[in-house]
Amino acid sequence: MSMSTCLWFLLVSSFTGANEVNVNCLRSIKSQVKDPKRSLSSWVFRNGNATYICSFVGVECWDEDRVLTIYLSGYGLQGEFPLGLNDCSSLTGLDLSRNNFSGALPSNIASLIPFVTTLDLSYNQFSGEIPTGLLNVTFLNTLMLQHNQFTGQLPPQLASLQRLKQFSVADNHLIGPVPKFNEAYFGSESFANNTDLCGLPMEFCINPEEKVSRFGQMGAAIGAAIFAPVGAFLGWFFFNGN
Ligand SMILES: *[C@@H]1O[C@H](CO)[C@@H](O)[C@H](O)[C@H]1NC(C)=O
Ligand SMILES: *[C@@H]1O[C@H](CO)[C@@H](O)[C@H](O)[C@H]1NC(C)=O
Numbered sequence: 691m692s693m694s695t696c697l698w699f700l701l702v703s704s705f706t707g708a709n710e711v712n713v714n715c716l717r718s719i720k721s722q723v724k725d726p727k728r729s730l731s732s733w734v735f736r737n738g739n740a741t742y743i744c745s746f747v748g749v750e751c752w753d754e755d756r757v758l759t760i761y762l763s764g765y766g767l768q769g770e771f772p773l774g775l776n777d778c779s780s781l782t783g784l785d786l787s788r789n790n791f792s793g794a795l796p797s798n799i800a801s802l803i804p805f806v807t808t809l810d811l812s813y814n815q816f817s818g819e820i821p822t823g824l825l826n827v828t829f830l831n832t833l834m835l836q837h838n839q840f841t842g843q844l845p846p847q848l849a850s851l852q853r854l855k856q857f858s859v860a861d862n863h864l865i866g867p868v869p870k871f872n873e874a875y876f877g878s879e880s881f882a883n884n885t886d887l888c889g890l891p892m893e894f895c896i897n898p899e900e901k902v903s904r905f906g907q908m909g910a911a912i913g914a915a916i917f918a919p920v921g922a923f924l925g926w927f928f929f930n931g932n
């Protein structure tokens with residue numbers, strides 16, 4: 691999607707009762723998230739002019755009442771990825787880091803947060819596979835997923851996120867090849883502390899069969915190293931015995 695399509699969408703959404711939609715967005719997030727520390731106690735909903743939602747903790751707006759970013763880092767929140775985000779149609783930044791969120795990320799994540807440029811879900815308990823659908827959050831320039839419980843392989847399609855400047859999946863349980871990012875270079879600290887990630891900037895990938903055959907070769911080499919002297923000795927023995 692081009693930037694002009696994006697702007698067009700934002701313009702259209704401002705003529706279609708977007709403020710009520712934005713209120714509903716925050717209302718459903720609040721109902722979907724467990725908040726044992728009552729960090730969202732300022733999120734009190736009322737009728738009329740919706741500009742009050744912009745004074746909620748963690749919420750920033752543009753154009754008086756459109757939610758632009760939601761930054762809720764370290765508030766002790768729990769529960770699953772809040773699907774109500776769907777209604778914050780102007781959202782460009784989402785930070786849920788350092789909470790206790792858990793469960794899998796929705797596979798349709800791109801339809802929930804299509805214009806987000808910063809997505810920080812680090813230091814939670816999210817699990818399951820990292821969804822391929824993230825490739826359709828095309829404006830992403832910061833994607834922080836470190837210190838969760840993600841498993842499986844990284845979708846190779848993540849390499850097509852052309853704006854990505856900051857990226858980490860460190861401290862998860864991921865395996866398999868690192869996507870071949872062209873534009874940006876991410877160091878090994880972006881991939882550290884996983885079960886078995888391989889390929890640049892980590893160690894080269896060795897497929898399992900190759901591992902076995904290498905092991906076999908190594909066995910043969912060790913065998914040769916052990917038996918060659920024995921063979922030589924036997925040869926010497928029989929030669930001299932004659
Ligand atoms: C909403 O209220 C604020 C102040 O409370 C005011 O500045 C703004 O113009 C109002 N917006 C609308 C659309 O009525
Ligand atoms: C997460 O939950 C555990 C127990 O359920 C609690 O001990 C811990 O403090 C929580 N962490 C945060 C960051 O809220």
Ligand SMILES: *[C@@H]1O[C@H](CO)[C@@H](O)[C@H](O)[C@H]1NC(C)=O
Pocket residue numbers: 797800822823824826
């Ligand atoms: C990404 O978007 C394209 C075009 O809208 C769609 O065909 C494709 O299924 C989406 N991919 C994922 C993994 O959601």
Ligand SMILES: *[C@@H]1O[C@H](CO)[C@@H](O)[C@H](O)[C@H]1NC(C)=O
Pocket residue numbers: 860861879880882883
């Ligand atoms: C990897 O784990 C070690 C030991 O727990 C920790 O000190 C280090 O900061 C971690 N690195 C990253 C990039 O998460």
